[in-house]
Amino acid sequence: MTKALFAVSECAPLVKTGGLADVAGALPGALADHGVTVRVLLPGYRTVMGQIGKAATVAGYKDLFGGPAKLLACTIADLDLLILDAPHLYDRDGAIYGDATGADWPDNPERFAALSKVAAMIAADGVDGWMPDVVHGHDWQAGLTPEYMHALGVTTPFVFTIHNIAFHGNADAGKLAALGLDPARFTSEHFEFWGQISALKAGIVGAAKINTVSQTYAEELLTPEFGIGMDGILRARQADLSGIVNGIDIDVWNPATDQNITTYKSAAGKSANKKALRKTFGLGPSDGPLCVLVSRLTEQKGIDLLLDALPTLLERDGQLALLGSGDPKLEIALLEAADRHENLSVKIGYDEALSHRMMAGGDVVLVPSRFEPCGLTQLYGLRYGTLPLVALTGGLADTVINASPAALTRGVATGLQFFPINAQALANAFARLCDLYRDNQTWKTMQRNAMKQPVDWETSAVAYKDIYAGLIEPRP
Ligand code: ADP
Ligand code: GLC
Numbered sequence: 489m490t491k492a493l494f495a496v497s498e499c500a501p502l503v504k505t506g507g508l509a510d511v512a513g514a515l516p517g518a519l520a521d522h523g524v525t526v527r528v529l530l531p532g533y534r535t536v537m538g539q540i541g542k543a544a545t546v547a548g549y550k551d552l553f554g555g556p557a558k559l560l561a562c563t564i565a566d567l568d569l570l571i572l573d574a575p576h577l578y579d580r581d582g583a584i585y586g587d588a589t590g591a592d593w594p595d596n597p598e599r600f601a602a603l604s605k606v607a608a609m610i611a612a613d614g615v616d617g618w619m620p621d622v623v624h625g626h627d628w629q630a631g632l633t634p635e636y637m638h639a640l641g642v643t644t645p646f647v648f649t650i651h652n653i654a655f656h657g658n659a660d661a662g663k664l665a666a667l668g669l670d671p672a673r674f675t676s677e678h679f680e681f682w683g684q685i686s687a688l689k690a691g692i693v694g695a696a697k698i699n700t701v702s703q704t705y706a707e708e709l710l711t712p713e714f715g716i717g718m719d720g721i722l723r724a725r726q727a728d729l730s731g732i733v734n735g736i737d738i739d740v741w742n743p744a745t746d747q748n749i750t751t752y753k754s755a756a757g758k759s760a761n762k763k764a765l766r767k768t769f770g771l772g773p774s775d776g777p778l779c780v781l782v783s784r785l786t787e788q789k790g791i792d793l794l795l796d797a798l799p800t801l802l803e804r805d806g807q808l809a810l811l812g813s814g815d816p817k818l819e820i821a822l823l824e825a826a827d828r829h830e831n832l833s834v835k836i837g838y839d840e841a842l843s844h845r846m847m848a849g850g851d852v853v854l855v856p857s858r859f860e861p862c863g864l865t866q867l868y869g870l871r872y873g874t875l876p877l878v879a880l881t882g883g884l885a886d887t888v889i890n891a892s893p894a895a896l897t898r899g900v901a902t903g904l905q906f907f908p909i910n911a912q913a914l915a916n917a918f919a920r921l922c923d924l925y926r927d928n929q930t931w932k933t934m935q936r937n938a939m940k941q942p943v944d945w946e947t948s949a950v951a952y953k954d955i956y957a958g959l960i961e962p963r964p
Contacts, residue, residue, distance in 0.1 A: 490956050492519070493570075493620035494528045495607035497600060497629035501565055502536050503584060506784055507734065507864045508626060508651045511701070514737040515952065516567055518945030522953045525568070527618065529607055531599070532560070532573040533584050540564065540571055546616045552605070553577065553598040553666070559606065561616060570615065572606050590816075597659035600629040600687065601667045608636035611644040622647060622956045625695075628657030631687035634694025635669060635679060645959035647952075648695035650688075652861055653709060653716050654788065657687030681717070692721055697955050699730045701862035702883030706731030714859055732952060733886055734862040735945030736871065741847070743872045748841045749848035755873035755935035758848060765849025768842070769809040769833035776805030776831075777925040780850035780874065782843045782865050785814030785822070790856035790879060792818070795825055796911035797856075797918060798832065804922035807831040808854070809846060813838055847872040852921065856906075856914055860884050867943040870902060873935040877921055879914075880907035887943075891924060891934065902938040 498504055500513030516526035530536060543562035550556055555576030562569050572578075577599045586592045593599060607630065611623050624647045625633045634646045661683060664671050674680045679690035692698055700706050706729055708714035709722050722729060739745075744753050750760040762778060765771075771778070779801065783789045791812075801808065808831070810822060819836050826834040835842070843865075847853065853869035855878040862883030866876035870887070878884035884905070891901035904924070906917035925931055 490524045490953070490960060491618065491621045492524055492526045492956060493607060493610055493623045494526055494626065495603055495623065495630035495633055496528060496626040497531060497603065498584065499528055499530050499567065499569075502530065502539055502569075503533055505584065507862065510736065510864055511651070511734055512626065513565070513567065514735065514740075514945060515949065517737075518735065518949035519953060522949055524953050524956060527568045527570050527620070529570045529572065529603065529610065531578050531584075531603055532571045533578045534580065535584075536571060537573065537579065540569070543571065546570070547609075549606070553602050557602070557606075559615060570610070572603060574602055577602055597657070597663050597667060597685070597687075600657065601632050604630055604632035604687070605636045605668070607633045608640055608642060611637055612640045612642045620644060621960045624649065624952075624956075625691055627651050628655050628686075628688040628691065631657055631689070631691030632667070632669070632679070633691070635673070635690050638673075638694065639668075639670060645696040645956075646694055647955060647959070648691040648698050650692075650698065650700040650709070650861070653688070653700075653714070653718055654859075655688070656681065656716075656718070659685040659687070661685060688718065689721060692718065692725060695725075695728070696959050697728050697730070698722070698725055699732050699955065701731070702733045702886045703731035704885045705859075705861045705882040708859070708882060730951075730955075732948045733883055734864060734867070735948050736864055736867045736943050738871065738944045741844075741868050741871055743848060746844055746848065748844035752848075755932065755939065758873060761845065761848035762851070763849075765809060765845055766807075768845065769835070771807050771809065771831065771833050774805045774807050774831060776801070776807060776922055777851040778849070779806060779808045779852040779854050779877070780846040781808065781810045781812065781854040782846055783812045783855075785812040785818040787815070788858055788860070790858050790909065790914075791822065793858075793909070793911045793914050794854065794856050795821055797914035798825065798829070800915040801918040801922070802829050802831045804919065805831070806918065806922055808833070809850070810834045811839060811842055811846060812836065847874050850874045851925065852877050855879065855884055856909070857881060857884065858909055863887070866903070870938040870941045871943050873939045875931075875934055875938055876903035877917055878903060878905055879909045880905040881909060887941075889937070891920070896930060899933055900937060901934050902941060903934070
């Protein structure tokens, strides 16, 4: 049995802002099937503390970045959790990364340094008599872990997964002492990045192996366009960098058993869900495809491109039901557009159950992202026979088979891709989509193909297991 410690800032079903939580919630179960037991170290945000009930205290810290803290062990949804209960860092109103206005918490460097430091201490001393063979950190929030491991003289291998390079987790150099970092290592070989402390860089430089969440994004990251300043650092670590595509939890996302929907086994069974979805979103009947989009509303997700290209879809009787929240400017622009078009309906908010109903009821799921490390909603779409229309980038390039003439002739297409990633190409894709949708036979073949795609964690869990195995020295 290999023992892995995850250090991660979100984990479904306890706390989620995006796909990172889904990965942290599903990968441990998939690894368990391959002889890897995972304990997930997670901050004890107020919302998490409210869900854990009775938990054993397995460690205590007198002063963890400004206050006392303890480590609680519990099992929820088959996840073996280590919850870092540090009220001065995590027990507050607002969201997990920022306050109600959307501004980052000013002490985020300390909040996630604490997560990283405790991961390092667990690697040093174990917890509960349990000692990890490997520490696996996710995104910048766990990036300082190898720095703290180095300071403690721990040589446990550290694996770092980049879910999104856009977030560097930078802190002012003035925080060196507050974060307990060694000033002698504040250099470009370690975690100094343009005069700041970069948790992301610390993770990349300190990891024995680095991966990201699709093969194409792993290649994109090496370019200035996608590397967002980290491309040079990643090129230097290229030999240790790989791409492992995300899977989804196929028990949670299963149209045959999903409690939120009228269940179905083949795409023919989608119609009751479609009818219900139109009702929920106040959309009338229409001959065109019913598109859905579920997303954080940010620059990354290409919502502005969508707004520009949308007339091409709507003029052809296509419809769009959109659920999302994020950038207030995008929220307002979407709501205004919905006022102008009866075939566009927008719900601002976060609603897990509704997102399932959208996947079941839609004909098409849109993912027009400017960049997308992996993306999960196109995978849900495949599983639910809701064909993805996606930008040709990152994981979207790797998981969707474009309805090109060749793919259609061979009968293997599962969706549509557009490139370059701009409004004109997206509009052209909407025109193609509406033609395809009217070709009933082809559409059905694509739905069948989509629903047959392997979107589970099986292959990727083996890839992670192999990374761990390659790093762990055989015991005498
Ligand atoms: P990212 O992690 O960049 O946000 P992903 O596609 O990997 O993108 O994952 C997003 C996850 O968050 C998916 O599970 C998606 O269904 C969910 N999600 C995003 N916005 C919402 C929302 N408004 N309501 C419900 N689920 C949402
Ligand atoms: C990030 C990426 C997304 C990916 C998710 C989980 O949030 O934006 O593409 O699917 O992490 O790895």
